[in-house]
Amino acid sequence: MKNPLILGSGALALSLLASAAVAAISPQEADKLGSSLTPMGAQKEGNADGSIPAWTGGLKPGAATVQNGFLGDPYASEKPLFVITAANAEQYKEKLTPGQLALFKRYPDSYRIPVYPSHRSAAAPQAVYDSIKKGATQVQLINDGNGLSNFDTHYTPFPIPKSGVELVWNHETRYRGSNFLRYTAQVVPQVNGDFTPVGFKESVGFPQSMGDNDPSKSSNIMYYYKQEVIAPARLTGTVNLAYETIDQLKEPRQAWTYNAGQRRVRRAPEVAYDGPGSAADGMRTADNSDLYNGAPDRYDWKLIGKKEIYIPYNSYRMMSPKLKLADLVRPGHLNPDHARYELHRVWEVEGTLKPGARHVYAKRHMYFDEDTWALAEVDHYDSRGQLWRVAEGHQATDYQQGISLYAAQALYDLIAGRYLVMNLINEAKQGTQYDQKYTSNDFTPAALRNSGIR
Template identity: 40%
Template sequence: MLRTLPLLLLAALALPAQAKIDAVQAARLGQDLTPLGGERAASADGTIPSWQGGLAQPPAGYRAGAHHPDPYAADTPLHQVDAGNLEQFRSRLSAGHQALLARHPDYFLRVYPTRRSAAAPQRIYDATRFNALNAELISGGNGVAGVAAGVPFPVPENGQQAIWNHIMRYRGEQIRMVTNQAAVLANGAYTLLKLERDIYFRYGREDVSPQDLDNTLFHYRYKVVAPAKLAGSALLVQETLDQVLAIRKAWRFSRGERRVRRLPMLAYDSPQPDTNGMATADMVDTYNGAPDRYTWQLLGKQALLVPYNSYAVHQRGIPYDSILQRNTVNPGLLRYELHRVWLVEAELRKGFRHPYAKRRFYLDEDSWQILAVDLYDDEGELVGLQESHPISYYEVPMFGSTLETLYDLKGGRYFVDGLDNNEPMYDFAADLGPRDFTPQALRRVGN
């Protein structure tokens, strides 16, 4: 779930903008395409139903501020995929899921009926229609211009456009949340890191215009709550829209030093702290930041079994040690469905270094949320799998991950972020503004 310089300074160096789609293509939105660009129709065999608007309203029984009741709790699994029947379902699985199942014979995927629950506010649909006619890639594809609020490229023509759709998808206007993360070692040991997190989105706000953004997507900060030895440390990030022209700004408050320091770099392959070396900075929210160190290829669409409607693992009161099992997250709490996903492949450019030299992303056609990523090292070996386990936050409405996982397929470790079962639920109406995201404010939060 979740983490400036004027654009004119380098405008003369920008590569020519890539063309917008024409009005004929844009007119498909809300017709044979969903408002965000997915295929509205059911699949030919009926296993994927048509999109009927998603969960745009809370179901009966929902109480504001509570963990989200499962609207599909009455569903029963269609079947289970495990190492024993892997061959039967191989064509429906990413390479990473195939490897995870083969490595752990006691792991399984419970496959449920497909529920196309993704939804967004009508104003996001309207903004997406505007963007379809006006959005352009700039700076060689490393920035986007002419957009406001909605998905920038609902009918993508290349891999860069598709990955920008994920980066700029709607996630509400502000969020206050308390979550836990853990690096689970091969022997099953882990330590929970509890964080208080605040996000203030500039992109996606009501009535925002392209001129209002000032090259800023959102502001983000967190404070460590536990364990006690780390409590009080805090981080602040200003996420820029074009990080090649204006690098992401980040500051850290150290409890020991009791001072705020500007971080020289928090991007690309910079290691995420407290992940046992598994996660890099650009893996937060599955992928974030400037795309300039990779080449991007749009490989088309495929129907795959992916995490979806993961309400069971989201429910209040589940002990974290019931979720964090040795080797994997508890598969009995997870839900997989058959959905059409966009396949985007990223390969590291020559001259750059990164632990993951190739990544294959699987993006939900209905929300642009990345649902899974296959990770390869510089020798072409599959070494990792990322997953986003999403739900519909139907009170917003917004579709996004409630839990993110990263599996080290070689080392037998994994990393989990987003554990919130025993914490207050996300507050999408938190009283937040830009003044809460300054270095001075960070010091106050850290104290």
């Protein structure tokens, strides 16, 4: 018989190994950042036929006219190189995702992908590049990849990723600028295209940008998020608050909701994983926001590699104040007349639900833009292995702030024939306002009541 003491010692060793920190990259490897690689970790050179250009620094402040906080389009004069439709999709299938191909089949007469010249417009402040390079040699995965240690550099801990979960962390921790305030709309059209927009006032604060920050209390806080519903009238006054944590196994996301009708604040543990999204008519989960957010612990993340695909990019037209929501929203999908796709390199990662874990999505197939680490496409599969929902993040570079943002986040339900779109700012009174003077007192459960009074 095998010695139980030896078996027990082996199990303990394996347990310790699983919780141990995974080593960061060497200084020699980090020196590639800004030399053979971009400061963010992407390949600097273009592709073989020149359809993806080399990265030469990205867009700079003043790249186009900015009016009332709305970014002008540096590429407004460009025309599509070609348009992919259901009729010719087979010709381009090697550079399309299964989700995009499924949308052509679901909406053969209306869904289109207009492909424009590729521009590697991504750029960030030099201080962010310096922080990423410093963190690359010190940040480590802990708790089986579900947390980070030594993450005092704040952004993109794995610019030279070695595993799928590192890509997930890069997306979640990408640079988003300073404290900001924005007004956005979420739309969930009916099958015939009719919709009633839900208006949000969103405040986001970062501990490193707060003058009263206490590192001893915020060391595990990535950011603070407050969402106030400001339209329609029947929903006005509902306020959600969340503290997004770095290690959500050590300290799960803290969330609260103020209900104007009940006039009370309550804990909201459902604002995570596959809990229902705010005012979304059941069309998205809590972790569908930002195309993916929250703790990565319920999935095994497999890094598949890099490939070239057509993704939404430089989507300035989609956030133009010259357009109304009705110009963008069409039955089944967003109006392709205002979309822009480009050929870019992406990292491909497959997330598979762990045995015994619970989530409505059994598998998530994810495509991360190499220049920004932001998710561009996500295919969601149900428990039967059927492709269910397709997410697209219509990216643009805020060349004034040096950040990548979503002009729109769309989530298409192939089975229901409906979709949801978030982050629309077209009818807002002004664009996103950065450098907000927030303090920790602006993000307390007690402050929710004041925000929700109507």
